[in-house]
Amino acid sequence: MRFGEISQYLYKIWVLCLKDMRLYYFKGPTVIMGILMPLFLWLAFVVGRGFSFAESLPALVTLASFFVSSSITPIVMPWEARQKSLEMLLSRPVTIYIILLGTALASSLFGIFISSALVIIGLFLNVVPRDLILLVLGIAVSSLCYSFMGLLFSAVPSDVPADAVMLSSAVRLPLIFVSGIFIPVPSLPHYIKPIAFISPLTYFSDFINYSYGYGSLFTPLIDVVVLFLLTIIFAASALAINKVTLMRRL
Amino acid sequence: MTKDVVEVHDLAKSFGHVRAVDGVSFSVRRGEIYGLLGPNGAGKTTTIRMTIGIIAPDRGEAYIMGYNVHKEPVKARSFIGVVPEISNPYVDLTAWENLMLVGGIYCIPKKVIVKRAENLLKILKIYDARNRKVKVLSKGMRRRLLLAMALISDPEILFLDEPTSGLDIISARMIRSFLLKLKEQGKTVILTTHNIDEAGMLCDRVAIMNKGRIIARGTPKELKIRFGEYTRILLCFDKEVDAKLIRECFNPYEVVVQGRRLIIVCRSKDLRDILDQIVCIVKEYDLSIEEIQASGLNFEDVFIKVIGESE
Numbered sequence: 001m002r003f004g005e006i007s008q009y010l011y012k013i014w015v016l017c018l019k020d021m022r023l024y025y026f027k028g029p030t031v032i033m034g035i036l037m038p039l040f041l042w043l044a045f046v047v048g049r050g051f052s053f054a055e056s057l058p059a060l061v062t063l064a065s066f067f068v069s070s071s072i073t074p075i076v077m078p079w080e081a082r083q084k085s086l087e088m089l090l091s092r093p094v095t096i097y098i099i100l101l102g103t104a105l106a107s108s109l110f111g112i113f114i115s116s117a118l119v120i121i122g123l124f125l126n127v128v129p130r131d132l133i134l135l136v137l138g139i140a141v142s143s144l145c146y147s148f149m150g151l152l153f154s155a156v157p158s159d160v161p162a163d164a165v166m167l168s169s170a171v172r173l174p175l176i177f178v179s180g181i182f183i184p185v186p187s188l189p190h191y192i193k194p195i196a197f198i199s200p201l202t203y204f205s206d207f208i209n210y211s212y213g214y215g216s217l218f219t220p221l222i223d224v225v226v227l228f229l230l231t232i233i234f235a236a237s238a239l240a241i242n243k244v245t246l247m248r249r250l
Numbered sequence: 251m252t253k254d255v256v257e258v259h260d261l262a263k264s265f266g267h268v269r270a271v272d273g274v275s276f277s278v279r280r281g282e283i284y285g286l287l288g289p290n291g292a293g294k295t296t297t298i299r300m301t302i303g304i305i306a307p308d309r310g311e312a313y314i315m316g317y318n319v320h321k322e323p324v325k326a327r328s329f330i331g332v333v334p335e336i337s338n339p340y341v342d343l344t345a346w347e348n349l350m351l352v353g354g355i356y357c358i359p360k361k362v363i364v365k366r367a368e369n370l371l372k373i374l375k376i377y378d379a380r381n382r383k384v385k386v387l388s389k390g391m392r393r394r395l396l397l398a399m400a401l402i403s404d405p406e407i408l409f410l411d412e413p414t415s416g417l418d419i420i421s422a423r424m425i426r427s428f429l430l431k432l433k434e435q436g437k438t439v440i441l442t443t444h445n446i447d448e449a450g451m452l453c454d455r456v457a458i459m460n461k462g463r464i465i466a467r468g469t470p471k472e473l474k475i476r477f478g479e480y481t482r483i484l485l486c487f488d489k490e491v492d493a494k495l496i497r498e499c500f501n502p503y504e505v506v507v508q509g510r511r512l513i514i515v516c517r518s519k520d521l522r523d524i525l526d527q528i529v530c531i532v533k534e535y536d537l538s539i540e541e542i543q544a545s546g547l548n549f550e551d552v553f554i555k556v557i558g559e560s561e
Contacts, residue, residue, distance in 0.1 A: 008357050011354075011357055012354075012355055012357065015351065015354035015355055016355070018354075019340070019343075019351050022343065022347070023340060023342055023343065083338060083340070083341065084334070084336045084338035085338045085339070085340050087304060087334060087336075087338060088332075088334065088338040088339065088399075089355070090303075090304050091302050091304055091327065091330075091332035091334065091409075092327060092332075092352065092355045092356070093323075093324045093325070093327040093328040093355065093356060094324065094327075094355055095323060095324060247305065247306070250299075250304060250305060
């Protein structure tokens with residue numbers, strides 16, 4: 001592929017990303033599952049337990065990145081199939097991969113934006129991370145990872161967005177209790193620990209704990225590398241499965 | 251550059267046990283308006299969707315400007331604009347935002363998109379509604395917006411699936427005259443329709459489809475000549491007639507009964523028998539003939555004849 005073609009592909013991904021931002025950031029499922037859900041979970045965790053903001057900020061940043069990044073991607077494909085706008089897009093010079101990458105990019109940027117906003121609020125309240133650049137890098141990788149994870153749920157061959165939201169909630173909600181956010185991984189029952197180590201949330205939670213000076217299981221490099229590998233696995237699976245189920249949507 | 255800008259070879263597609271398209275082949279020349287005609291469920295839309303690469307065929311190939319649509323979809327689709335049957339701009343975006351989005355997908359410079367969008371919206375008379383969200387636009391306005399979205403890239407070839415379906419007469423006429431202008435500019439148009447008058451008015455060549463197959467093809471004039479041995483008799487009685495009874499009387503001829511009106515299509519050599527039969531019916535049921543006309547087939551009659559023969 002020539003450089004000109006690559007730049008055109010990237011531009012198309014960006015155009016579709018802007019479209020998703022405009023259309024889906026304020027949709028009901030995005031606001032409820034992406035913003036309110038992590039906020040209420042965090043409040044349930046901290047209120048009345050004597051945690052300071054500094055102690056609870058890592059949990060809030062982790063929950064925000066996870067929920068925000070994975071809230072848009074499950075609904076876009078079913079929604080657009082239902083509206084018949086997916087067919088309109090596919091009759092233009094784009095591939096299904098370009099459309100999916102645009103959606104994943106929009107979702108990641110939303111996750112990065114909200115998580116970074118929380119980090120900035122922390123800075124104003126004198127909650128300073130060890131390495132701000134490393135923290136932003138970790139947030140970027142995790143947001144991309146979770147947005148591709150969300151894209152996996154969008155492959156459900158249905159044009160009802162609620163079906164995809166239900167599936168993603170059934171997977172995402174249990175993960176927050178086994179990934180070291182509320183209960184440290186070493187304190188988890190022995191039969192849950194294996195799940196913790198395959199949960200993509202564990203590595204970001206561990207990374208955030210390290211970034212804010214709390215105890216961590218792995219080095220930040222291991223956390224970021226694992227998140228990066230999971231991103232590749234989720235991206236490849238999401239693109240392949242969505243391509244297969246696309247025909248059933250049209 | 252090949253003279254045929256669209257080539258379709260032996261396309262076939264089944265949905266479960268239903269064979270929607272079964273070995274369809276056709277080619278479209280540069281600058282012509284080509285019509286795919288047929289009753290509902292004939293396979294026209296599935297054929298178009300396979301031709302532009304939205305769905306993969308079970309068998310066969312489609313080429314646009316020489317590019318295989320299923321192997322090089324991005325290149326092939328860069329030459330086309332599509333107006334699908336179901337309105338599908340983004341309803342939560344404005345008409346203008348929809349045009350900018352589609353222009354962006356074609357990687358057209360912003361200045362060019364803005365100029366083209368203004369021009370198209372003015373020609374199609376929806377410029378004043380450009381900043382309204384699509385969900386508040388009327389069906390006719392949405393249809394015209396879809397046409398503008400299809401033309402924003404200034405495509406060589408335009409695919410239209412039932413372009414005037416469900417539109418009022420004024421909107422339908424506006425779209426038809428716009429299509430003729432596009433033809434004058436050298437654009438190629440491929441349309442599906444079950445509106446036979448529209449096809450006769452617009453198309454240089456047509457293919458008539460039924461049950462997933464092309465059953466006749468040619469120019470509207472050629473098809474009329476092909477069925478020149480047939481005569482169409484129009485009768486108007488003084489009172490309504492029993493449709494079932496009339497069909498039995500004129501069996502095996504094709505008969506359409508519309509209240510007091512009766513249309514019979516028969517071979518010219520059978521005309522005398524038919525007239526005798528009419529006299530019998532008039533006597534037996536005490537009918538008076540208010541009007542009677544005999545003429546060659548019009549394009550609609552040809553269409554019905556072709557479909558009838560394929561059943």
